[in-house]
Amino acid sequence: MRIAVVGAGLGGVAAAVGLHRQGHEVTLFERGAELREKGTGIVVMPNGLRALDTLGLADDVRRRVMHATHGGLRDRHGRPLLITDMAGVRREMGTPAMIDRAELHRALRAPLPSALVRTATPVERLDPDPTGVTVISDGEPVARADAVVAADGSGSRLRAQLFPGHPGLRRTGRMDLRGMLPRPADLEPDLLVSQLVDRRNGAMFGLFPVGEDQVYWFTDSLLHGPPPGAEEARREMLSLMADWHPLVPALIEATPPEDVYVDPIARLAEPLPSYAAGRIALLGDAAHAMSPDLGQGSSQAFEDAAALTRHLSGAEPVDAAERLLRYDAERRPRANRILLAAARQSRMTSRTGISAWLRDMLLRAVPPRLAARRLAALWHA
Helix, strand or coil, rough: CCEEEEEEEEEHHHHHHHHCCEEEEEEECCCCCCCCCCCCCECCCHHHHHHHHHHHHHHHHHHCCCCCCCCEEEEEEEEEEEEEEEHHHHHHCCCCCEHHHHHHHHHHHHHHHHHECCCCCCCEEEECCEEEEEEEEEEEEEEEEEHHHHHHHHCCCHHHHHHCCCEEEEHHHHHEEEEEECCCCCHHHHHCCEEEEECCCCCCCEEEECCCCECCCCCEEECCCCCCCCHHHHHHHHCCCCCCHHHHHHHHCCCHHHCEEEEEEEEECCCCCEECCCCCECCCCCHHHHCCCHCHHHHHHHCCCCCCCCHCCCCCCHHHHHHHHHHHHHHHHHHHHHHHHHHHHHHCCCCCCCCCCCHHHHHHHHHHHHHHHHHHHHHCC
């Protein structure tokens, strides 16, 4: 089949490679002038690694698995709230990997022939008819496909075209800062793979290792008005977290402003009624943009890519719509459950006042093994 993949993010690239390896005639459209992924670190959960395994893309990522023995939630001073037995998590689910986002993108796209990629081609519309789909860019048809994979991100224009009555993205009223820098020599190992929370204001700071010599950190805090620039946001976080564990302001201050990324956190206002419409399928954030609280965004996109590749295996043009319905039936219930679970996790960790105090008391009473089973259940959601 002729398959157009719109959007060359992590999920779109993985799908394009998988479909190309199945023998389909794939064209990958990217609005940017080149294939690249900017940002800091990214976690690939065990379920995401298994999906990449089925696509033959996991070898490089598996070399970046995390070897921490404990993880979990702590208060702003670094004192344990909910400590997870990571050995138990590995037994239940496998080990997450933490990798530089740009490195991951390069590894995923390496098997894709450059002749299959069309950069600087923003797809603004799809015109489906009974025999195929016409891809429109800058008001002109640029391709004819038997099926289209819309992987154009959380703000997907193609999702809005397919489901004009859907409310689309909704900001959560929170802001995410992210940074990556060399690992300090005096870093306490127990603080790696941890998230610190502050019940006074619901703010969070997370820390993960990237390889042997770097660390990735992120913050989650209230957003008042439009998102600030990197330098202003960095100053705000330094002020907000000045009395946290000393490592927190030290890492934020040590990260140059040009290496700090700021994003308002957003998620789909409600789950989509379908991930497929005729010969068009939605993938990744275009299908199920979720808050980052479970670290499942990329892994769910990889599951999409693996399922789509499997369901289109051996398909002829006449099979496209029916095969995409199978993809929808497999992926939508699971991904929508995780979307809602991430929203619940966000509400839990951002509580303030008495309810946050009660949360902390309850979390301290949970044994590490039970926490591990709970985490595994979330990844299985």
